[in-house]
Amino acid sequence: MRKDHRPFWLKRLHRTVMRWRSRHFLEPQFDAVGPYMDAVYPQYVTVHGPNISIGRCATLRSARAYPITLTTWTSADREGRIDIGDHVLISPGTRILSSDHVRIGSNTMIAGEVYISDSDWHDVYDRTSEQDAHSPITLEENVWLGYGVKICKGVTIGRNSVVGAGSVVAKSLPANVIAVGNPARVVRTLDPDRPLRLRSELYADPPALEAEMDKLESYFLRGNSFFGWLRALVAPTRRD
Structure with missing residues (x-):
C-alpha cells in the first residue's frame, strides 16, 4: 500500500x-549497548560471536529480505571485535564481519547492503586457512558510506569522509573527502568553511x-x- x-x-x-x-x-x-537503541524489526538483526558493542542512540533499520548481520570469528590465537560508536545509523542488508577489529566511529551513517570485512578469510595459496589475511578496519567519526559500498581489510576512512554508492574501498582514505569507484578514489574535498551538522545534534x-x-x-x-x-x-x- x-x-x-x-x-x-x-x-x-x-x-x-x-x-x-x-x-x-x-x-x-x-557485550555492551548504549541507551535509546532504535531497532526497526529487531528480529531481523543477527549478532554472532563475542566482543560486539554498540553505543547510545543507535538506529538499526533492518527488514525481512535485508537483515543486518554483525559477526565476529574466533580462532586459536585471537578473537574478532566490532565496536560501534554513538548515534550510528545502520541500514537494511548491512553485513559487518570481523576476525580482527572493526571500529566504527560515532555519527557514522551506513546505507543499505554495505559489506565491511577485516579479513579475506582464506589465504591466496592455502585455501584451507586464513593465515595473515586479516587487518583491522577503522571508520572515523561522521563517515558516510553509500549504498552497496564494500570496505576491505586494513582500511581506515578519515573523519567526515563520504564514499559513493557501489564503491570498493581497498586502500585508506583521508579525512574530509568524497571518494567513488572501484577501487575508490578521491574526487572532491569537503568545503572547510561549511559547517557539518552531526547526528548527535538530532539525538541531543x-x-x-x-x-x-x-x-x-x-x-x-x-x-x-x-x-x-x-x-x-x-x-x-x-x-x-
Whole structure:
C-alpha cells in the first residue's frame, strides 16, 4: 500500500512491541549497548560471536529480505571485535564481519547492503586457512558510506569522509573527502568553511525528539481508523 492506514494508537502499539522485543531479545546479544537503541524489526538483526558493542542512540533499520548481520570469528590465537560508536545509523542488508577489529566511529551513517570485512578469510595459496589475511578496519567519526559500498581489510576512512554508492574501498582514505569507484578514489574535498551538522545534534534530547515525532505521526495519521485499516488490508483500492 502507498499509505499507512493504521490509526495512531496502533502504530504506537507496534513501536512499543518492537522496543520490548529489542530489549528482551536483541540487546542481550551485545557485550555492551548504549541507551535509546532504535531497532526497526529487531528480529531481523543477527549478532554472532563475542566482543560486539554498540553505543547510545543507535538506529538499526533492518527488514525481512535485508537483515543486518554483525559477526565476529574466533580462532586459536585471537578473537574478532566490532565496536560501534554513538548515534550510528545502520541500514537494511548491512553485513559487518570481523576476525580482527572493526571500529566504527560515532555519527557514522551506513546505507543499505554495505559489506565491511577485516579479513579475506582464506589465504591466496592455502585455501584451507586464513593465515595473515586479516587487518583491522577503522571508520572515523561522521563517515558516510553509500549504498552497496564494500570496505576491505586494513582500511581506515578519515573523519567526515563520504564514499559513493557501489564503491570498493581497498586502500585508506583521508579525512574530509568524497571518494567513488572501484577501487575508490578521491574526487572532491569537503568545503572547510561549511559547517557539518552531526547526528548527535538530532539525538541531543531523545525523549523530546520522540515526543516531537509522536506529534508529527499523530497529525499525518489523523482520520485513520481501525476498520479502515482492516478494509485496506483485505480489499485495497488504488487510493490505498
